[in-house]
Amino acid sequence: MRRKSSLLLLSSAALATVLMFGTVANAATAEAKPAVKDTVTFGPGNVKTFSGAFLAARTADVDHDYDTAIALYRKALAFDPANLEIRERLMISLLLNGDFDQGLTEANALKDDTAVERITKIVRGLDALRDKKFDIAKKVLAYEGPNDLDRLTHQLLSAWADVGAGKGKQAMASINNLKGPPWYKVFTDYHLGAMALVTGDIGTARQHLNTAVTNKEAVATAPDTFMRAVMALARLEAAAGNKQKALDAISVGDGMVSNYAPLKALRQSIEKGEKPQQQVSNAAEGAAGVLFSIGGALNRQGAEDMVSLYLQISHALDVKSADTLILLGGIAEKLKQPDRAIKFYASVPADSPMRRISELQLGVTLSDTGKVNEAKQHLKSLIESDPSDIRSYIAYGSVLSDAKDYKTMAETYDKAAEVIGPVPKPGDWTIFFQRGIAYERLKNWEKAEPSFRKSLELNPEQPQVLNYLGYSLVDMNKNLDEGLGMIKRAVDARPDDGYIVDSLGWAYFRMGKFDDAVTELERAVQLRAGDSTINDHLGDSYWRVGRKLEAVYQWNRALISEGEDINREQIKEKIEKGLPPLDPNATTADRSPSEPVAPAPPAPANPDKKS
Template sequence: MRQRSSLLLLSSAALSMVLAFGNLAQAATAEPRPTAEKPVTFTAGDVKSFSGAFLAARTADVDHDYTNAIALYRKALGFDPANLEIRERLMVSLFLNGDFDGGLKEADALKDDSSVDRITKIVRGLAAIKDRKFDSAKKILSYNGPNDLDKLTHQLLVGWADVGAGKGKQAIATLGSVKGPDWFKVFTDYHIGAMALVAGDINTARQKLNDAVTNREAVATAPDTFMRAVMALARLEANAGNKQKALDAISVADQLINNYAPLKALRQSIEKGEKPAQQITNASEGAAGVLFSIGGALNRQGAEDMVALYLQISHALDPKSADTLILLGGIAEKLEQPERAIEFYGKVPEDSPMRRISELQLGVTLSDTGKIDEAKRHLKELIDSDPSDLRSYIAYGSVLSESKDYKAMAENYDKAVEVIGSLPKPSDWSIFFQRGIAYERLKQWDKSEPNFRKALELNPDQPQVLNYLGYSLVDMNLNLDEGLNMIKKAVDAKPDDGYIVDSLGWAYFRMGKFDDSVTELERAVQLRAGDATINDHLGDAYWRVGRKLEAVYQWNRALISEGEDVNKERVKEKIANGLAPLDNNPSTADRGQADPVQPAPPAPANPDKKS
């Protein structure tokens, strides 16, 4: 299946990896989330009992409606003030809703509750650092448990408490002797470097930041922390008058993470002879950075609540941190809270090198809220302000795709290709891929196919391109063997992608290999339940192998499942009359019997919405 793509510019696993242009492009082909029916919402005024308040609060909590959850948990506490479970959930909801002071009040009340001391110790310690009560912070943050992540987190926070107390040398010495798994090193190197900067020890700062920047494993382990280390080192060298060394540090990161916009802005600033200020200048911002480092490293599908908790607490201590705001916005996107995401993106400071990133994502998110014209205007203005920024064309193209304006989408990517010029880089593959999709939707295959093949030339193993081109070749009966081989290669790369497995099943169907088709399409239905096109395809395959009752069942499911690209009138006709008998060429007999999903290219920043 050529899946509908939906782009989240900034919320893939980690900020810096998503902002890398190549990975941004991969996010552009991520599968969409099924749209759930809007749940029934109860407010505190609707419930009259403890059980009613508790159940309604849990429902709101699960739906990430924290404002309502907080009111309902408080209503439940009115019935049972001593209920620790309710108070624990209230505390977490307050933090997740961005109310640090309210959450801290509950954390103080729960400080002797061992079931939540992992949270209460951290927030109480951070509050003490924020209030410059550094000795108290160290006592609160002491940790002797077995968990490596908790050990690292507490030791880094204690180090920042020492820095705040004027004991920078002690903090550096203590952290330098920390024992733990290999992945500790990127965190300790960066934070020791940042501590040394705050303490005025430039030599140690330079050494430790260099260690972090040259740690190639750091890019995979903690890309957000790696990028902070690069930018801190570049700022250090620029402020020391070592302009070339500053640019060299940026070049190291450019080789590993391509087109990271804040690095581009920092490079331009340094080239002008400016001396940019460091991101972390005191203990409170340093402690916030610890929570950002851990949250960014944990940021992956299914961990949104934990990551949001760390990042919201970090945001409370350092409210102007742009990368924290952007990651929070990305998580809100994943949780289908576009208005909340827009709020986070809008808070990124005007003078931040990440402001343009937040503006791009804000434009895409406006589209998600249905404000298509506003999104188009916003993103077009961003393109006009910097025509060389390829990410702007991807963001704008995504909105054009969602509004099915494929002519404008093709023109948009034509301009992007002009910007690329005659020597495209491997990271430019997605521009050609998206241009190919635009022309395919315009039914101009003579213009579409060369772009798909160019994308594969630049990135030969890219599974989404292999899947899209292979599916197209098979579906149009142009080159069945080549198309099938492309799809098989895509399945090998992403065996759990229901859309790509569907492509393989449909390829077998078009080739008349109906038993093989059933096998793959049954697997696709399991991987991607509730997709109308996959149900439709499986119905066709069942019909051809004589399982007609099951075929009708799958077609009926296609009518009620998600998928706007299924021709429902054609499905109803199949339910009534089945498929036409096969002639001697099974690859053409069912042409048009099941309409494949035609992807609508990028629509934004969650890397995913989100795969």
């Protein structure tokens, strides 16, 4: 974990000055602030001032609306052609939008601008490498600075330029001699193996790829690069006629990263006796792989711009790279740009082993755009094309859950369970969990409970299942001690999950332990601010301990907070009248029979969907 954080901090230091607006913000200070109507409502053709163009461009940039931002930055440059800060941001927006050649034009114009040289050097160097001008590429990519991440990136790119120039041994020697922190090895092992493959040195390739695949740290630091190494090794062994060794390599990958879609397709191909081609076959694809490796390792919440920049440049050099397109699609989803994500998923080549996963993601994302019927038809057709692919049922079930079509959802997971057969694997816990949710929402507990318990049997400490089942048991006044114990185990596993902490607080409330309920629900509100259900629960708990003004405040908060499962009329009645008196003759969860039953905990997101 520490290595992940260190890598991210290194990247932030390298790119912060050019991916943030701080340096650009001063550009408009000399201008009077334009009206909001001028900056936001009007498009590029309606903007009449430099400050209007700049501020509107910045708004579009923050919203990741690159097409609009590009047009407005160009509009601002028409007012002030010499403004370097605006031109820097224009270049970055072009690259983030996938317009590599136009971004290259700006990079050449800014090649002497030290504020963006980290970007311009990579763009210019990769353009030369793409054009097979390997000596020029190596000269442009030379780096002698102190930044560990930059040194690794430039050295790997320079080495691929040497490979392109026919200097494979020199390239590999430069990587072997590269000094740096321990996390370098994740990247150097894979790229040394890939370089050896391109140069035809199979023995050396096998050696480095085996080292990469057996590196346990690699999965935590750079899982996407690790999986590339696994697949490269499997393809190598398959091509050499070593079918079992190829399958063994895939099994290692399966053991480290479960349910990785391309491995299933690769396994099927090798089991048929096929010899799949290597993903990297030349220097340009190898260099693209460098930026994919770094971008994939940096793919964390809040780093979307940096990751997109690396991946878009990588895509320009290797347009058929399916894993790059999948990652770009996932980032677009995180940025709430489903239409953009769909374009990335649809661009995955039809013959790629990742085509299936891109189709599944496309279907789920269609639902996010409101095209629910289209999403359903798309995913149903995928199930029909391969009824044995369990991921298809999960994706379809996710769309049905969002549409609250629990009857069809239950039927879908029943079919998935039939496909799995009488001996499910540990990884199948999701199927039974989602089936349990569907039947619980249909108020068919006789079918829901066995599914939840089967899910726990397959994955005994899965916090989502523990939380959902424990919460349901407590709320129905069944097996209270067992239910509370499950929720406590879920909290131990995810102490910072506001929903799970809320479940513990509500369990205490239902058991009449109101002081304990307040303690946990106050923590849940801090962890998950603005959730209406948690605010409602805390209001109920405050009322029971005599903190009635605070209770009314929390109920009012619930009315204005996010949430679909609350009964607003019921909350308004509580604000007006409070909670009814407790029944002194009842015990545990029966103490307050007239109080509302809490909604079930939120159904988890589709486990296969990238976030």
